[in-house]
Amino acid sequence: MQLPVVRLKWVDAVCSIGWCDNIKDHASTLAEEAQVQTVGFLISEDENFLKVSSTLSGDEHLGSVLIPKGWIVSREELEFN
Numbered sequence: 001m002q003l004p005v006v007r008l009k010w011v012d013a014v015c016s017i018g019w020c021d022n023i024k025d026h027a028s029t030l031a032e033e034a035q036v037q038t039v040g041f042l043i044s045e046d047e048n049f050l051k052v053s054s055t056l057s058g059d060e061h062l063g064s065v066l067i068p069k070g071w072i073v074s075r076e077e078l079e080f081n
Contacts, residue, residue, distance in 0.1 A: 003041040006052060009074045010067055012036050038065060039078070050075075 014034045040052035043061055050072070054063035 003043065003056070005040065005078045005080065006042050006050075007037060007039045007076045007078055008050065008052065008067060008072055009035070009037050010072045012071065035073075038067065040065075 012034045038052055040054045040063075041056055041061065043051040043053045043064060045051070048069055049066050050069060051064055051066050053061035053065075055061060
């Protein structure tokens with residue numbers, strides 16, 4: 001199975017437990033923490049989601065994440081020689 005390898009930069013959902021002194025400052029901190037990167041094999045894509053997996057074996061994959069396209073900030077296809 002020959003699949004493209006991609007690096008996605010995206011903003012994840014974040015939750016907090018407990019009381020906060022300043023909601024505005026806390027929201028800003030959470031937004032910074034929510035910026036993540038995922039590198040993996042592009043398993044599937046439709047109009048709403050990308051499915052990326054860390055491991056392939058034959059026609060099977062392991063360690064997948066389904067990311068809403070609206071959360072993706074940038075996408076890069078990686079090339080290996």
